[in-house]
Every structure is written in C-alpha cells, then in structure tokens.
Amino acid sequence: MTQRFPRATPESAGLDPAALDRLYRAFDAIPEVHSAMVLRDGAVVAEGWWHPYAADLPHSMFSVSKSFTAIAVGIAIDEGLIALDDRVVDLLPDDAPADPDEHLAAMRVGHLLSMTSGHDGDSMPDGEADPDGRVARGILSRPVEYEPGTRFVYDTGSTYLLSAIVQRVTGEPLVDYLEPRLFAPLGIVNAEWERSPEGIDMGGFGLSITTEDMAAFGQLLLQRGRWGDRQLVPAEWVVAATAPEVTNGPNGNIDWAQGYGFQFWRCRYGAYRADGAFGQFIVVWPEPRLVFAITGGMPAMQPVLDAIWAAFPEFTGAVASSDAPDAPDAPDASHAAGPLDRTALAIAPVAGEASSALESAVLDVPFALEPNPLGIARLTLGRDTASRLALTPASEVGAFTVAAGHHEWVPGLAPLEHTFGPVVSSAAWVDETTLVVRIIAVETPFSRTFTLRFDADGAGLALTVDQNVSFGPTRLVEARGAAHRHETEASGVDPEAEAG
Numbered sequence: 051m052t053q054r055f056p057r058a059t060p061e062s063a064g065l066d067p068a069a070l071d072r073l074y075r076a077f078d079a080i081p082e083v084h085s086a087m088v089l090r091d092g093a094v095v096a097e098g099w100w101h102p103y104a105a106d107l108p109h110s111m112f113s114v115s116k117s118f119t120a121i122a123v124g125i126a127i128d129e130g131l132i133a134l135d136d137r138v139v140d141l142l143p144d145d146a147p148a149d150p151d152e153h154l155a156a157m158r159v160g161h162l163l164s165m166t167s168g169h170d171g172d173s174m175p176d177g178e179a180d181p182d183g184r185v186a187r188g189i190l191s192r193p194v195e196y197e198p199g200t201r202f203v204y205d206t207g208s209t210y211l212l213s214a215i216v217q218r219v220t221g222e223p224l225v226d227y228l229e230p231r232l233f234a235p236l237g238i239v240n241a242e243w244e245r246s247p248e249g250i251d252m253g254g255f256g257l258s259i260t261t262e263d264m265a266a267f268g269q270l271l272l273q274r275g276r277w278g279d280r281q282l283v284p285a286e287w288v289v290a291a292t293a294p295e296v297t298n299g300p301n302g303n304i305d306w307a308q309g310y311g312f313q314f315w316r317c318r319y320g321a322y323r324a325d326g327a328f329g330q331f332i333v334v335w336p337e338p339r340l341v342f343a344i345t346g347g348m349p350a351m352q353p354v355l356d357a358i359w360a361a362f363p364e365f366t367g368a369v370a371s372s373d374a375p376d377a378p379d380a381p382d383a384s385h386a387a388g389p390l391d392r393t394a395l396a397i398a399p400v401a402g403e404a405s406s407a408l409e410s411a412v413l414d415v416p417f418a419l420e421p422n423p424l425g426i427a428r429l430t431l432g433r434d435t436a437s438r439l440a441l442t443p444a445s446e447v448g449a450f451t452v453a454a455g456h457h458e459w460v461p462g463l464a465p466l467e468h469t470f471g472p473v474v475s476s477a478a479w480v481d482e483t484t485l486v487v488r489i490i491a492v493e494t495p496f497s498r499t500f501t502l503r504f505d506a507d508g509a510g511l512a513l514t515v516d517q518n519v520s521f522g523p524t525r526l527v528e529a530r531g532a533a534h535r536h537e538t539e540a541s542g543v544d545p546e547a548e549a550g
C-alpha cells in the first residue's frame with residue numbers, strides 16, 4: 051500500500067512521545083477501536099491497526115460521509131452550479147410536490163447543510179422511498195413542521211437531498227463528481243458509496259475508504275482546501291463549513307453540544323470533526339496542527355474524544371494527572387515495560403479450548419432452530435479440511451460456512467449486516483458444552499458472536515447471536531435447537547435429504 055504522508059518521530063514534530071503513548075493506551079482500553087492515525091504538520095507521527103483490521107482495508111464511514119457531501123456542495127457552488135440560497139423545490143422540481151407548503155417552499159440549500167430543514171426528526175426513516183423507489187420524492191413529501199433555519203435536527207434525509215441536488219446540477223453521482231476534483235488528487239482510490247434505488251449516492255452514509263484516506267481529507271481541511279500547489283476546495287468554504295453555523299446543545303455527550311457547521315461537528319478546544327456511527331472520526335485540531343483519523347465499532351463514542359483531549363494537556367490548558375486516561379503517572383505496571391508497541395495491537399481471538407469431548411455427538415449434525423429474527427432455520431457445526439471448526443447457518447435464502455481459527459483469525463466470506471463481504475472468524479470451547487464463534491466483518495464496524503450451549507447429551511442446544519454494535523437491539527437471536535439425528539434414527543429419514 052502506497053503511503054501518502056511522510057513518517058516522522060513525535061520528537062521531530064514537536065510532540066512528547068508520552069502523549070501519543072497515553073493516547074494509544076487509552077484507545078486500546080476502549081471497546082473497540084479498529085484503527086487510529088495521527089498527523090502533525092502533514093506527517094504521520096503515530097499509526098496503528100488492531101488486527102485483524104489492516105491499513106489496506108476500507109472501512110464503512112457512516113455519517114463521516116456527510117462531510118464529504120458538504121465539500122462536494124462547496125465545490126459545486128464554486129463552479130457556479132448552485133448557491134446557498136437556492137430553493138430546494140427549484141433544484142429538485144421532479145421530486146417536489148406541485149403545491150409545496152410554506153415551509154417546504156422556504157427550504158434552501160443552506161438549511162440542508164446546517165440540519166435546519168424544519169423537519170421535527172430524520173426525514174429519511176426506514177420507509178425511505180415512495181412506492182416508485184424515489185427517495186428524494188419520499189423525503190419531500192414529508193411534513194415540514196417548522197420554519198427552516200429555526201431548529202437544529204440531525205437529519206440524514208437532508209444530506210440525501212444534497213446528494214440528489216449535486217447529481218442533478220452536475221449530471222454525475224457524488225462519487226463520480228468527486229473523483230477528479232477530490233479523490234484522485236488526495237490519492238483516494240476505489241472509494242465506494244452506497245447508492246439508492248433511484249441511482250443517487252446516499253450522501254449521509256454509505257462511503258467506504260481507508261484510514262489514510264480519512265487522514266488525507268482531514269489534512270486537506272487543516273490546509274483550508276489546499277493540496278500541494280492546487281486549491282481543491284475554496285478556503286472560504288472550508289472555513290464556513292467547519293464554523294459553528296447553529297447551536298445544537300444541550301447533549302449528554304459534551305462534544306455533541308459544541309455547535310454544528312455544514313455537515314461538520316464542532317468540538318471543544320477549537321477542534322472540529324466529521325464523525326460517523328460506532329466510532330468513525332476525522333478530527334481536525336487547527337491550533338496544534340493535528341489531524342486524527344479513527345475507525346471503530348464502539349457502542350459509545352465520547353470516550354475517544356475524551357482520550358484525545360486528555361493525551362495533550364498542553365493544548366487544552368489542562369494538567370496531565372492520574373485521573374486522565376493512561377496518564378504517564380498512573381499506577382499501571384504495563385508502563386514499566388516501555389511504550390506500547392503499536393505494531394502489535396489486536397482484537398483478541400476467542401479464548402478457550404480447541405476441542406471438546408462433546409464434538410463426537412454434535413459434529414455434522416444439523417440442529418433445527420426455533421423461528422428467530424435472523425431467519426436461521428438450521429445450524430450445523432463441522433470441521434473443514436484443515437481441521438478447523440466450521441459453522442454453517444442455513445435459512446430459506448441459502449447457507450454459508452465460516453471456518454474459525456483457534457487463537458487466530460481465519461479469513462473468509464459471509465453475509466453480515468445486509469452485506470456479503472470479507473470476514474474473519476475465531477472459535478473456542480469455553481467449557482465442555484459451550485462453543486463461542488465470533489465473526490468480524492473487517493470492512494465494517496460490525497461483528498457477531500454465536501454462542502452455542504449444547505445439552506450434555508448433544509440432543510439440543512441454546513443459541514444466542516449478539517452483535518457488537520447496532521442501531522437497535524444487539525441481541526439478535528435467542529433460540530432453542532434440536533438435533534435432527536435422533537429424529538432420523540427413529541424415522542429412517544436422511545436429514546440432508548429432508549433439508550434439501
């Protein structure tokens with residue numbers, strides 16, 4: 051993988067190495083950070099990926115995508131294609147109602163950018179399209195309860211409309227429009243953006259890029275849109291987009307109550323950020339000239355920002371203390387061994403035994419499951435040609451098999467969270483009757499843990515499936531299963547023939 055940035059020691063960049071050690075120790079204690087890169091003055095001073103995540107793997111950005119959409123809008127404005135005061139109904143006439151109400155008629159591009167469209171909630175709920183699959187039309191058909199510009203409401207539907215507007219005025223989806231103007235100059239290759247049924251990039255989510263791609267975007271922002279000898283984004287747009295356009299407090303998480311710009315969040319200490327669900331961050335801290343690019347699968351995101359501020363008290367006006375995460379004088383024996391080895395960061399495989407005496411009763415036996423939300427009808431445990439445990443969930447739409455390593459992650463392909471893509475898996479017997487299999491979708495924040503609690507005689511099992519993070523419940527399945535072996539012994543029916 052080509053490195054876009056020079057690498058520098060913290061000392062040569064004017065930073066205390068202990069600050070970066072504090073930071074990565076704090077990240078290592080947060081469940082779960084997947085990667086983190088720190089730049090100062092355009093040089094990488096620290097980087098790390100928690101294996102099995104890796105530098106060359108893209109990661110789902112979720113709402114970090116919104117900030118890229120805002121930059122696309124700024125470029126389109128600079129090209130004279132749209133203006134902040136343009137009315138949304140004029141830019142999307144085929145999707146707007148023929149007789150828009152007063153509030154919808156008053157909605158402008160600037161309102162979409164600042165999340166002040168006038169909606170009282172996200173205008174793109176689960177039923178996101180009209181019956182013809184027109185997402186923008188579905189959004190514009192929703193009531194606009196308040197006068198635009200008067201209330202901040204975080205609204206992914208607004209960002210979708212921005213994407214639709216860019217596509218209408220440029221004739222290109224966002225990802226194609228940004229390719230020569232932003233992605234190629236920054237060295238971002240193979241950027242992918244989820245697309246709606248009507249052929250519009252989702253705008254508010256759906257972008258997948260690498261950690262170093264994220265860092266390049268952050269560095270561009272720090273340099274106010276300048277990259278080498280080219281002004282890729284107007285400096286005045288970067289300043290406007292990242293300034294506090296609207297108040298958004300109070301909030302239980304302090305860094306979510308510092309104001310909001312044009313699809314950018316403000317932070318404490320003069321910093322700002324792009325952020326996405328479950329721990330995707332591009333943090334730009336102008337005064338100390340720092341950029342942080344972070345990916346993760348975290349249930350709580352505020353601890354990541356807390357760790358950044360605590361690691362650099364010289365830039366916040368605070369004093370490092372043992373109360374701060376992994377401060378240098380904290381009573382932690384691991385510090386005596388020296389700085390944290392950032393090349394050895396890892397998500398631990400499942401701990402436990404490689405095999406169980408119960409395997410003779412349960413291997414290659416299909417277990418029929420009770421109805422469950424994931425639609426898993428049968429579950430079969432076996433061993434592959436390399437003698438690794440292999441788990442095969444089967445549903446009405448098909449089956450897949452993952453081979454799971456013991457004390458290691460084994461790569462494969464599997465569907466997870468509505469996508470089919472690269473995964474790694476690990477398994478272990480945590481006791482004689484309980485097997486745990488964890489499957490990580492390495493290009494996303496998501497992982498799933500299958501826990502199989504077999505009856506002592508192998509005749510049945512209790513299955514739970516838990517996801518590490520989710521927009522809804524993280525317990526996805528809780529179901530009993532019965533071995534088909536005993537039924538077939540009594541009936542003479544081949545379970546595989548019955549299943550097929």
